[in-house]
Amino acid sequence: MSLDPDLYESMRLELRRGSLVLAVLACLRTERYGYTLRQALAADGLEMEESTLYPLLRRLESQGLLNSEWREEEKRKKRFYVLSPGGVSMLAALTDEWRGINASLDKLL
Amino acid sequence: MDMIDRYLNAVAAQLPQDERADITAELRDLILSRFEAKEEELGRALTEDEQEAILREIGHPLVVAARYRKGPDSLVGPELFPYWLFGVKAGLMVLAAVFALTLFIRVIGGSDNFGQDIAHAFHGFFGAGLTLIGAATLAAAIFEHQGIRPAWLTKWRVKDLGAFGLADPAAWGASMTGTEAAKATWMPRSRAKPWPGGEYLFSFLATGMFVLWWIGVLHFPGLMSIQLRGEDAVVSGAPIWSILFGPILLYAFAQMAVDLASLVRPYAVRARAAARIVVAGGGLWLTWAIFEAGHWFTLTRGDETARIGGDWSMLDIDTLGRLGDGGRDLPGIASTLSVVMVWVLAFSAISLVCSVILNIWRVGRGR
Numbered sequence: 001m002s003l004d005p006d007l008y009e010s011m012r013l014e015l016r017r018g019s020l021v022l023a024v025l026a027c028l029r030t031e032r033y034g035y036t037l038r039q040a041l042a043a044d045g046l047e048m049e050e051s052t053l054y055p056l057l058r059r060l061e062s063q064g065l066l067n068s069e070w071r072e073e074e075k076r077k078k079r080f081y082v083l084s085p086g087g088v089s090m091l092a093a094l095t096d097e098w099r100g101i102n103a104s105l106d107k108l109l
Numbered sequence: 110m111d112m113i114d115r116y117l118n119a120v121a122a123q124l125p126q127d128e129r130a131d132i133t134a135e136l137r138d139l140i141l142s143r144f145e146a147k148e149e150e151l152g153r154a155l156t157e158d159e160q161e162a163i164l165r166e167i168g169h170p171l172v173v174a175a176r177y178r179k180g181p182d183s184l185v186g187p188e189l190f191p192y193w194l195f196g197v198k199a200g201l202m203v204l205a206a207v208f209a210l211t212l213f214i215r216v217i218g219g220s221d222n223f224g225q226d227i228a229h230a231f232h233g234f235f236g237a238g239l240t241l242i243g244a245a246t247l248a249a250a251i252f253e254h255q256g257i258r259p260a261w262l263t264k265w266r267v268k269d270l271g272a273f274g275l276a277d278p279a280a281w282g283a284s285m286t287g288t289e290a291a292k293a294t295w296m297p298r299s300r301a302k303p304w305p306g307g308e309y310l311f312s313f314l315a316t317g318m319f320v321l322w323w324i325g326v327l328h329f330p331g332l333m334s335i336q337l338r339g340e341d342a343v344v345s346g347a348p349i350w351s352i353l354f355g356p357i358l359l360y361a362f363a364q365m366a367v368d369l370a371s372l373v374r375p376y377a378v379r380a381r382a383a384a385r386i387v388v389a390g391g392g393l394w395l396t397w398a399i400f401e402a403g404h405w406f407t408l409t410r411g412d413e414t415a416r417i418g419g420d421w422s423m424l425d426i427d428t429l430g431r432l433g434d435g436g437r438d439l440p441g442i443a444s445t446l447s448v449v450m451v452w453v454l455a456f457s458a459i460s461l462v463c464s465v466i467l468n469i470w471r472v473g474r475g476r
Contacts, residue, residue, distance in 0.1 A: 034135060050139055051168040055176040058132075070134075079135050098253040 018049060022098055025091040028066060031082040035071075042060060056083055062078050112157065113140055116164050117314065123174030132144035132177055140167065185249040193249045193263065200241045203314050208234040230275045235316070238325050244317075272309040308377070316440035325355075344411040347418070353395060360395055363388045389464040396458045407452055408443045415443035418473035 023046050027037055041048050060066045065087035070077050083091060088089055117133045117140075143163050148155055155163075167173065175182070185193045212230040218224065253256070295414055321327035350357075367384045368379070399405065403417035422428075428448055 027308050033138070035139055049168070051173045051176050054132075054135060054139065058177065076138060076141065077134065 003079070016046075020046070020052075021056070021060070022094050024053070024060065025065065025083060025087060028083050028087070031080050031093070033078040033080050035078075037081070041072055045064070060087070093097065112160055112164070113137060116140070116170060119170035120174050124177060125169060132476055133204055136167075136173070140164065143167070160462050181253040184246055184253065186253050189249050189252055189262075192423055193245055197245050199241055199310070200245065200314055201238055201275055203311070204234060204237050204241060204318070207318070208237070237321075240321060244321075279379075281292070309368040309371040312374065315363055316365045316368065320358065320365070323358060323361065342442075344417075345407050345409060347402065347404040349399060349405065349417075352402075354399060356391075356398075357397060360391050363391060378471050382468040385468045386465050386472070389461045389468065392461045393458060394463065396454055400451075400454050400458075406446070408446075410439050413439050415439045417443050417446045419447045419451060422447055423451045424455055426464070 005095045011075070023041060023044075024037070029039050032040065034050070034057060037057075038048060038050065038053055041053075057066065061068055065084055066081050068079050068081045070079050072078070077078075120136060121129045121133050129269060140163070143166075144155055147159065147163060149442075208230045211233075212226055215226050295390075301350065318327060348366060367388055370384065371381050402418075403420055404416055406417040408415045408417060
């Protein structure tokens, strides 16, 4: 039976959605601004739309998981994000959870 | 103003004032970074079309701004949608029944334009239905926006679920076949305790429709006109209804509030009984004020008018016994309707007094 491409795309996006927060937190162990963060994610195979990434960064900051500051770089002011201490703890906890899920799925798959 | 400014202005207009400057500054940096990266790739400056293509990739200003919104993304979210759908279906079924009944009454009342009556009924049903859907959506949106989750959403009990089994119109239709299996689907089990919320839900929806009609949102075509010997006669309200407009609306809202509270906590017997005593007291006062006005409606046919009104003298059995003896002309019809109205008000007062007594007893016994 052939694979329904629309259904596959919808399920693929649903599968990836939950992992994006973890990817963003992991990437922000190093300080970055939005554009370079998106490039870093894309380089590791995790393409993310700007209209998703930027609001996500603000939400994570409002939840106390990221710190940010405006700084000038390349003659332009940019907003740099990095994990806060709370973000570091959250990343560690979510990584454990992710590995647990991964191990369980590996057994099933 | 260049293209980036126009784009960012459109985004900014959708954002909260306190975050506007911060978010647009960050978006500006993103857009410029994307332009620079593309220029580096092409080895030349971008044309306007190329810049616009990048802005389109970033997203429509409404969509981009919406992602920054902190509240819910939809008027009725997935958690509330099943309740919204059930409420709308139940309300539409009640409306369909009301309009079908209105149409039926007009037809058996000797309507001389059946086609127009059907058209009015459909027009009224669709208007009222759309109003109902709008009101339900507004209520759900307020629930979503304020994060309200009533107890009946989260602390429901299996024994309260009886009415939800009646939501399938197919089961109602099947019951019409008369087979035992179909009746078993439709008829409530004799040993099962009826869902107490059903009564309150019906009362809430019925009073809600009355409120919508009372404030002029809902129209029942033909409600205030009658046929007298083939001629149209119009029923118009007496000044007492304008005087009591606010109190009657308040009374209806109070009734709806009690129904809603009863839906949320169907087993809070004492609190509900106490509230009903207050509401019934208000109803008694309204009934008294209407009765004391002595003039309730005016019947008009052409140049002829007749008052529908009455007083204590009409509250005797002899007057009731002569109910069918009134003439068939306009004053005769008005006289008959006056007697009917006097007795309707009297029975309403008696039923409200009974409600007060019953609820005082419930407050005392707690059941």
